[in-house]
Amino acid sequence: MHLKPLAAGLLSAAALVSLTGCVPNAPADPASSLAVSSTDSDCTVSGASAASGPITFDVTNEGERVTEFYLLADDGLRIVGEVENIAPGTSRQLSVVAQPGSYFTVCKPGMIGEGIGQTAFEVTGEAVEVAADDQAAYDEAVTSYTAYLRNQVSELVPLVEDFTTAYKSGDDAKARELFAAARVPYERIEPTAEAFGDLDPKIDYREVDAVAEGLDWTGFHRIEKDLWQPQPGDKNSDDTDAFLDWAPSTPEERTAYADQLVGDIQELADLVNGEEFEISIEDITNGAIGLLDEVATGKISGEEDWWSGTDLSDFKANVEGAEVAFGIVEDVARAKGDDGAAIADSISTEFTALNDLLGSYGSYEEGFTTYRDLTPDQVKELSTQVDALAEPLSQLTTTVLGLQA
Known part of the structure; x- marks a missing residue:
């Protein structure tokens, strides 16, 4: 999570209505x-x-x-x-x-x-x-991706409810077990959540982000720090003393954090399922690019899940979300001629390579390697592969819109 809303709390579902249109090839x-x-x-x-x-x-x-x-x-x-x-x-x-x-x-x-x-x-x-033929393809892609978003929030709600129930009851072992899985659907659709003003800050801000913007720190990562509590000598992701002024949450505070996260996730689900919710073709393509940006700036550095070390699970979810978005518009890109087909081929090849590399570090079912156990060379290899995918993926929006020269 890295996008910071420009005016928290002032962006509604109607704001997702596209203010831009698409032109012929x-x-x-x-x-x-x-x-x-x-x-x-x-x-x-x-x-x-x-x-x-x-x-x-x-x-x-x-x-x-x-x-x-x-x-x-x-x-x-x-x-x-x-x-x-x-x-x-x-x-x-x-x-x-x-x-x-x-x-x-x-x-x-x-x-x-x-x-x-x-x-x-x-x-x-x-x-x-x-153009009529472009519009039909765009409409089909938007319908498909909207259904995907709604399916992901339907999976997210019960996962977060189970996770927070364990947390507020004091069953930390169970909550730690459920933490990464509860985040997967959210990470797959993160750019959509970020479009709703202050929801993403409340759900997914890291401590350093909240402090920088003077916000109350709540959500997944506030709970994460309770479940993997810092010890004397530990550092925050901004290299400050993690143990300074730190106190575990009381049972009452745990209940408040848990209930707020459940409520915020439910609000996200309600907005995505609302009648006013709309997306554009650019939301799909730029969303794919944004998800890979999330990997490049947070997951690849290990700063996202600083306490649990479950960054590779988030990494995988971001990549999956980007790949779904690409898959939904892939035929549109290929219809834009030889250049479009070449870009689609390159994106597909690099997704395969990145998924294969990630697969060498585990899976959702078996768990992923804890981020702090990766060697510098392994982190560099992952980063290089992300960059290899980012280059052709950055051309997806212009390709789908027929803007390639």
Whole structure:
């Protein structure tokens, strides 16, 4: 978990309604490409407007902290598109197909807080129409992925209920046994949960994230620290003294943390199953990319499940979620010609290689190697394979939307 909402609590199910459209298979107009410079103190976009249709923001991180870039709706809250985990000195692209209207751009160095440099951005011209054959394929993909999301939350609810029941009753051995499994459906659909404002912070923030944003620390990882309690000399993920000011939760506090997590998970399920819940084709493709970003920034470093060491289970779930999203749009990508087929082949090959490598460290049924038992060479091998998949996967959105030149 790394995406930090720009305005916690103000994003509803309706915010998932797509503010962008899709266009027929045609190369992007070079004039729709804008350069973005993100520093630790500013967010500069090379233009304040663009014509409706395909727009690509080439984001370069010229600061010293990992950054994110967002295109927001006219209320300054709803996320139209985002690209995250842009390391210092590197560049990433955000591609959208925008309808006429008013938007905002903003960067978030350090990936915390409300962001900096929020600037008005106008999209001019006529509404973008969608080719009938493309629309039919997009509609089918959206229907399929929506069903997948709803199935995952239906699995998540009872798993979290069983986990929290053990935790608040004091059966720590049972709760530790259930912890990783309870997180799997959540990790498979994490970008969807992150779209609902303050739900992801309440459910899945690590301690360092909550402290950085001045939030009450609750959710999975608050319970995790109770179940794998720090000992004198232990360090938090930010290298601070984990034992300082630490006290195990009282039975009353355990009940409160458990009940809140159950309630927050149920709220997520209700939102995903609600009549107003909608996603776009870009939500699917960008979600796949976002899930691999989760692996690259949290799981691969062992910072996600700092106390339990169950990061590889989350790692596997993120990869599974990304692979499902890719599988749902794979035929659409292949229909975009030889380039689309080549990108789909490359993505498929790299998914197989990554799954094979992960399989050498265990499974959900047998358990995975504890993260702290991995050697530096093993971590590097996993990281290299994630990078090998990230390169073609980063082209999935533009390929599916027919924006490849």
